[in-house]
Amino acid sequence: MIKILANDGISNSGIEKLEKNGFIVNTNKISQENLAEEINSENYEVILVRSATQIRKDIIDKCPNLKIIGRGGVGMDNIDVKYAQENNIHVINTPAASSSSVAELVFAHLFGMVRYLYESNRQMPMEGDTSFKKLKKSYSGGRELNGKSLGIIGFGRIGQEVAKIGIGLGMKILAHDKFIKEENITLRFFNGEKKTFTIETSKLNYVLKNSDFITLHIPKIDNKALIGAEEIGLMKTGAGVINTSRGGNIDETALMFALDKKKLAYAGLDVFDNEPTPSIHLLMHNAISMTPHIGAATLEAQDRIGIELADQIILFYKK
């Protein structure tokens, strides 16, 4: 029987599907130092990881019987993909499984920021009983999302899911993508009805200048933050920015400066430079709504990821 090590875990739905198809799945976490030895001694042919376990050249070299490396999620930064493929190892991931989870988190930040929830949740436990009226006044200048312009930078899987929710809220969608010129976005409703909207993308500067809120859905840009002081300078005064893509895509120092100077009114971050130890200045900033890289981390996404991995493994061994 073929053995699978799911070193960073896998959903029960994924395990069930694999076991029903005759695979043995082990979810015991093996430390990075002992990983190669364990893979070999236990004869694992498949290693499944999320972002924690590193599958680098050293493991690939030491484990000649590995057939599949699977990443539950999108980013493959922790896997030497090209090297694995050159060594005839099949590398799989689940790029679409968490798109709607990330898109919903964008709106959790957006709704939270325009009504100061992030700040109110910090202050209410401390002052809610002594300064209720003062806090009420502080957080009374909220805004609505309906009717506002939402600038989506990176119009791939997640960007398009964000567009669907934005359209549903009555927002005007502006999008920019390096490669995509136009995309049909289909909203499916509870009663089976659907409606398709065609969104044409625009130049980056147009989106920056004309959006009330800007959300980033691009891959990690290596050499330079896509959104730095210059790009923030083009944005509307009082705009909001959300980054759930990758730390470093927005220049954190320029962002804090823009918030302090009231150029930007809001920011929401799920990803940071130097994860897992982000800048303390950023963490202490009272105008930023923050989450610790949980964009993909919903139970529904975990289920979809487990099932997608299982399907791909089953298909591989059927061929």
Ligand code: NAD
């Ligand atoms: P995707 O590949 O489907 O879409 C990315 C889009 O960005 C593509 O359409 C591409 O053409 C475009 N693009 C690339 N470089 C660009 C540039 N310089 N300027 C403009 N557009 C550019 O990817 P996705 O699945 O939508 O993921 C988007 C981002 O979200 C990735 O960075 C991914 O790592 C991140 N992500 C974060 C979480 C989280 O937990 N917060 C979870 C999943 C994915």
